[in-house]
Amino acid sequence: MISLGQMNRLSVTERQDEAWLLHAEGDDRQVMLPIEDAPNNMKIDDSIQVFVYRDTNENLVATTARPQVMVGQMAMLTAKHNTAYGTFFDWGLPKDILVPRREQREPVEPGEKMLVYVYIDDADRIAASGKYRNYIDLERHSYQDGDEVHITVGEETPLGFGVVIDYKFSGLIYEDELFRKVKIGDQFKGYIRQVREDGLLDVSTQQPGYGKVPVLAEQILKKLEKTGGKLMMSDKSDPRDIKREFNCSKKAFKQAIGALKKNQTIDIFPDSIVLKK
Template sequence: MYKQKKQVRTYKQPSQLDSGMTLLMTVSRKTDIGYFLQSGKDEVFLHKNEAHGPLDVDEEVEVFLYHDHENRLAATMDLPYVAMGEYGWLEVVDLSSRMGVFLDNGINKHLLVFIDDLPKLRDEWPRPGDRLLVTLKKDKQGRLLAQPVTEQEVLQFSVQADAGMKNKNVEATVYKVIAAGAFLLTEDEHVMFIHRDEMTERMRLGQTVRCRVSFVREDGRLNGSMRERKEVQYGEDAEKLLRYLNNRDGAMPYTDKTDADVIQEKFQMSKFSFKRALGKLMKERRVEQVDGWTKVIKQE
């Protein structure tokens, strides 16, 4: 998980307790269900379920402050994966069509990415199990929310790629979706852009894919593709047409004159790719076109 390097914490006494703080507090008193913790004149409650074992009065503990499900400021000894001022990859655990998506941040209460911070198209929303690169913010009531990182934040830790990356296969995760395509971050923290024409499926925020580096830019960023290299795809498309022909007794009513929409529907490939694959098979004398049909040439 990519994350800012943490500073050594000195734990200065805050003037006022607030959600998102990680600090040392002292057990001031016990109850049947938990502990009251004190910092200066301020107190906050730590439920027994949020403590790492029994605590004694005057014991000092490290806690994280958040608003619980009843919107009360509370403490937990479970420290978050991502704290205020940090960024990191968090897993999507639930969706709400009305509110947004919820992330696991290492404490019992999940973090919400509000609907306004997600793509407008619902099929570009992340799914449970996907990972989002986020930082934290607060709403008007002081409650913690997650928001996807900005381009400026990605530039703080991304690494420039060298020319030797071209044509390498990498795993990358989508951190931003735009009309023209998607921005991803590779395992080695290289920024990659995949244009929609280079996708084999519509990509969503938080999705991790296996893709190919098609170009290394001068600024060290990458262009990527989910498609095979042309020479590889060329042969795969030709084999796909042969399999289709063989399943139809060696003949099909489609040729290089067939409409592009029909080709896309039948073979999930462009008219250009279809003609190129068909041309390869005809050049190799494996098929021929006769009276609007494409037929396999029987080998003697």
């Protein structure tokens, strides 16, 4: 089947004057791939990976280009121009994507950015919405503490940042669980810190439990090698200094250098750690 707004592996069935015709097994629809967008050596019965969307005449068309965001995902996009119906945004394809006025949290001017969710509208067209909260939390999640997830930063809150997990669920990342500077629209790997009793999700940029220790220990070793085998930081250091240097909590840092000392890799002093020779 052909999936609108996604990358598809399609078969080449016919060449016309201006386009190749593509199809997917089990789907009667045909998709046009412009000649100028196809590989020079393409031929009948080849298969090709393409993104499928609709042109201005609502025909299914394909491109070998990959847009900045696909249906069911979120991204920070730049506004290009306003119309009576809404605002068109650049998403990396010749045809811009529309955020209807009713889907805008606030008016936006050309050149401004907006965090949007991309969806299929009632007319089977690809559109985007700044009211992304309307498109998440529509099903029950099955996460467990420690699960690795994809995080999109939504809005700043008094406690930290509201986030969207795997483009599907709401979450909260507390300020002291960030360990990095973030801004709205940033996307990165994170971890479920806690599934609350009410089902809400707390997340962190740092892997919970001892599982993060080996990675952090390796980072500390690399830093020691760069600084000639000595680092003016220890288990007595200020948590803010540790966070600034290694993007981790003091607890995680102490676990990591403790593991290195146990392996007889380093010596720990009150104001420093030293690589053993």
